[in-house]
Amino acid sequence: RKEVEQDPGPFNVPEGATVAFNCTYSNSASQSFFWYRQDCRKEPKLLMSVYSSGNEDGRFTAQLNRASQYISLLIRDSKLSDSATYLCVALSGGYQKVTFGTGTKLQVIP
């Protein structure tokens, strides 16, 4: 079983739709969680950090559920420019262990 698991998708959604991604992690020692965005063949870039209290940035909301060991990303009012692969990341021991999920591909359709 992978330490961080994501549904690979692709998720094909129309513009304006709301889409949610989930990510589960198996290492209970994981302390910090992030969502990164990766455009095709480009480097990953931090989208947002994930806190137990939730984190909202414009159309994006991230949540952490430590009891169930999953994190989520909600994108409201999807834009064409949101089309990308979204990577879930878990850290343990600070940056001593950085584990990426395989990513969920989102395609927003006109």
Next chain:
Amino acid sequence: EAQVTQNPRYLITVTGKKLTVTCSQNMNHEYMSWYRQDPGLGLRQIYYSMNVEVTDKGDVPEGYKVSRKEKRNFPLILESPSPNQTSLYFCASTSLGTDTQYFGPGTRLTVL
């Protein structure tokens, strides 16, 4: 401009021919790391460094070496490359205690 640079960006080589991929950051970050990205496997950590002269293995260190003689540079060395090291490689850096890892543009390596 704050950035992480990698060279070369693309490399085709043959089995057994030693190569080095350079990584440099201009943000005075303590932490640097190398990842490889393969279809269906995602990004996997190869080696990381918490500071100068401090390096440690990640999840897939076999066949790779690194060094951290200066804070800004973290080269990845393949002493004897093999075809299973064909991959997309990313270098990243961060300031410990912060959230953001900054990634380089990637190096696409093909080993024939």
